[in-house]
Amino acid sequence: MQTRFNFYPPCSRPDLVHGVKPHTDRSGITILLQDKEVEGLQIVVDGNWYRVPVIPHALVVNLGDQMQIMSNGIYKSPMHRVVTNTEKLRISVASFIEPDPDNEIGPVEHLIDEQRPRLYRNVKNYGIINYECYQKGLVVLETVQV
Ligand SMILES: O=C(O)CCC(=O)C(=O)O
Numbered sequence: 001m002q003t004r005f006n007f008y009p010p011c012s013r014p015d016l017v018h019g020v021k022p023h024t025d026r027s028g029i030t031i032l033l034q035d036k037e038v039e040g041l042q043i044v045v046d047g048n049w050y051r052v053p054v055i056p057h058a059l060v061v062n063l064g065d066q067m068q069i070m071s072n073g074i075y076k077s078p079m080h081r082v083v084t085n086t087e088k089l090r091i092s093v094a095s096f097i098e099p100d101p102d103n104e105i106g107p108v109e110h111l112i113d114e115q116r117p118r119l120y121r122n123v124k125n126y127g128i129i130n131y132e133c134y135q136k137g138l139v140v141l142e143t144v145q146v
């Protein structure tokens, strides 16, 4: 598990600047504590962005790419982003839980059959693949499809 503290200062041009650009998490599971007053997290569904509301002290549980890979696409790793605002700073704490990077992961055998063929190849060090694709603006899961 790795934990990241995110700090988003107020921004004079939220129309131009994201707090975090659109991405999917590399993890298996992400546990997120949002700022208890300031919204910012958004999720995309069918091309439309939706706010994730703030519920003070509640944890947001999100699934990451490695869950999507291991479940052969049954569990989804949703695309999300963080927007900035002109008035208030925002803080969040995200814990990413994932397999040991040295362990190869791939779709679980009994979730592969004729109705649901294998969607992803086996990979090691998925965190590095995810990071490099994020820097290049690629959709990471597409790069590990069979
Ligand atoms: O700050 C947030 O609410 C989410 C941050 C995030 O998506 C991440 O750290 O991967």
Ligand SMILES: [Fe+2]
Pocket: 023, 024, 025, 080
């Ligand atoms: Fe994220």
